[in-house]
Amino acid sequence: CTLFFYETDGRSGIDHNSVPKHAVWAENSIVQAVPEHPKKDFVFCLSNSLGDSFLFQTCSQTELENWITAIHSACAAAVARQHHREDTVRLLRAEIRKLEQKIDMDEKMKKMGDMQLSAVTDAKKRKTILEQ
CATH class of the missing domain: 2.30.29.30 (Pleckstrin-homology domain (PH domain)/Phosphotyrosine-binding domain (PTB))
Known part of the structure; x- marks a missing residue:
């Protein structure tokens, strides 16, 4: 385009x-x-x-x-x-669903990281988790 x-x-x-x-x-x-x-x-x-x-x-x-x-x-x-594809709207909706799934997965991974971070007190381990 x-x-x-x-x-x-x-x-x-x-x-x-x-x-x-x-x-x-x-x-x-x-x-x-x-x-x-x-x-x-x-x-x-x-x-x-x-x-x-x-x-x-x-x-x-x-x-x-x-x-x-x-x-x-x-x-x-x-x-x-x-x-x-001929149906642009259907294609875009499918792309939106894929992006929403990726966003959902990213949010879940962030929550898991936050939970893991809250349980770790060692500074080096915390730094490693934060860098992920």
Whole structure:
């Protein structure tokens, strides 16, 4: 999933034969509004899996929400295509279940570690447990 940016004169649409001036990798990205931006309104941030972050500004709150929704939808559809699935919603629900199970397991492991830590008084053993 990639965002392509084209140069325009601001008056007409994009020439579909033109070459993109910039491309931003958007797969596995987090896209969210940045209402606390100090100088600009209607800003959102795209942080991608490569560690890059980009700020974008729109003209209105509606346009901002539309951009965020469009990027999320395009990325979700790309994930579904990679898994050769037509039903994006079902695929995303399955992914959510997997993540929830991992979170649940992490919480259980943390509780076990906390219980073990509360029973240990030796400083070296406590340090070893904390480093896990």
